[in-house]
Amino acid sequence: MTRALTLSPPPVATTPPVRAGRFTFAALAAAAASFSMLQSLVSPVLPTIQHDLRTSQSTVTWVLTAWLLSAAVATPIMGRIGDMYGKRRTLLVALAAIVVGCVIAAVAPNIGVLIVGRIVQGLGGAVFPVSFGIIRDELPPARVPSAIGGLSALIAVGGGLGVVLAGPVVAALDWRALFWIPALVVAGTFALALRFVRESPASEHRARINWLAGVLLSGWLVALILPLSKAPAWGWTSGRVIVALLLSGLLIAAWVLVELRSAEPLIDMQMMRLPAVWTTNAVALLFGAGMFATYAFLPQFLQTPRSTGYGFGTTVTGAGLAMLPMLVTMAVAGFVSGPLTAYVPKKVQLLLGTAIAAVSCGGLTLFHGAYWQIFVATGAFGVGLGLTFTAMINLIVATVPAGQTAVASGMNANIRTIGGSIGAAVASAVITAHATPSGLPSESGYTAAFAVLTGMLALAAVIAVFVPRTRSA
Known part of the structure; x- marks a missing residue:
């Protein structure tokens, strides 16, 4: 095969x-x-x-x-x-x-x-x-x-x-x-x-690529991400969404079976089952949902016309500039996180990052009537992003063998992406379900969506508690 x-x-x-x-x-x-x-x-x-x-x-x-x-x-x-x-x-x-x-x-x-x-x-x-x-x-x-x-x-x-x-x-x-x-x-x-x-040393133990596993991996990723990203337009109960999700489940099962039985797996299931790997990936799934959805819908919230009674009526440029506090704090937290591992374990940083992100998203849910409230919330959110991003990758790299670093960190990034698709689809469904007579989303739609994202980030923080400490963690 x-x-x-x-x-x-x-x-x-x-x-x-x-x-x-x-x-x-x-x-x-x-x-x-x-x-x-x-x-x-x-x-x-x-x-x-x-x-x-x-x-x-x-x-x-x-x-x-x-x-x-x-x-x-x-x-x-x-x-x-x-x-x-x-x-x-x-x-x-x-x-x-x-x-x-x-x-x-x-x-x-x-x-x-x-x-x-x-x-x-x-x-x-x-x-x-x-x-x-x-x-x-x-x-x-x-x-x-x-x-x-x-x-x-x-x-x-x-x-x-x-x-x-x-x-x-x-x-x-x-x-x-x-x-x-x-x-x-x-x-x-x-x-x-x-x-x-410089070229890194190639693996001495692998000389073949399991192409069947690659086809199955590609198949379930497409069958899962496509309906999640299109569900708001197609409808969650549409035949296309249901069939695609069922197909993704079958392909995932087939992929895992092929990988387990392969002498040369594309992605080592033993590695994926390591406690530090699967718990960190579970955090990545939920964190990706909260992060990507906030990226997507906060600018839309800011661009909502003032005539709605809650929007700021900003331009695309203005909405982007409102995200600057998050970029600054994210960069600072990310760069500080690495040296900080000598004093604060990676697991603790992961817990702090997810908790800060959850609290800031909760603040955005409750307080979003003034620019300064948006700036404070996004600034705090950036701290959470910077700490969590770095801690997740450091935990993965410290756990897996050197020859599996790229594929393990790649799967972590993929799981974040899948989480982002889920978060964006869920937030879109919640927001569009609360529309004003003019067709624009109501304030309650955004409030409910940010509340749901807060719950996802809070659950990520809970799972972070169970991430085992790695070497030098």
Whole structure:
């Protein structure tokens, strides 16, 4: 059921360690932040793209959905290939895919070509797990938590920065600049990685890829994420949603069975069952739901017309600027989190981060009538994001064998993405169920949605209590 894939062992570069360490991190940081930004950069300007390309609202949402599905499928598979055959090699392929995808999207004459470009961009999802693996391979153990903290902070900030920059970029230039600018940045990152990132040692124990497991993994990810992301438009009780969810359940069962019986699994189920891994992934699922949904719906809340009695009537740019406190505190917390592990265990940071995020989202639920209340809530939320992002990845990296770092961190990122799809779908359903006569959401809809997200984040904090302490945790 598997097909052999033979690749020559990756060459080992001889870049001086000190210089390589500094520039290696710069290349990884630029790659991760750029890809993270592509996730949220187009969200605020979908109406502009819809009008310019003369397409429908339901079709233009595929600009987001296609990227999400592509990244979800590529992340764990490419992460495994990186563990087996060389992380530098895989990183360069991922960066090249981002550049090509951005160029395709930037010159797209119609929505179909734009969606193809987004699919190609999604293949760059491997930059997350491969970057964490390179850090573990290249840096001394004492420096790994700090480096992972910095990279995690940049990933989190990149996602939020996309929301902030989208409006000003489109206002000053054009929506196509949202792809030209990342293409240029990532092209420079490719050159930096080509020069300064050294090849990590390939696995000596794996010479084959279980392609059946890869097909089943891809199948259940698509069958799960697609209906979750489209449920608000299709309807939760529609045949398409129900059939897709049932199919995802069958494919998950088949995938687990194949992996358990395989001598060379794509994703080691024994690793996934490690207490620190599955509990951290459970936190990632719920935390992703709260984080992504807040990213998506808080700007919409701020842009609601003042005539509703609760909205702020801000522009896309103004709504993005309201997220700045979150980006600042997220960056600070993420960068501090790594060095802090010498004094505050990773598990404690995870618990603190999820609890702070839950409290801040609860504050947003109760108090959202003035700008200063929004700023305080988002600022606190950023602290929670920074601590949680870093703690999750550090816990995974400290738990799994070195040869499984990329695939394990890739699955953690994927589980966050699945959680984000669930959170966005649930929040959308709650908000649209509370509409005013004008068709706009009522204040109670947003309040109820933020309350639900608060509950998800609080449950994540409860699960964090049960995450076992890892080595040096």
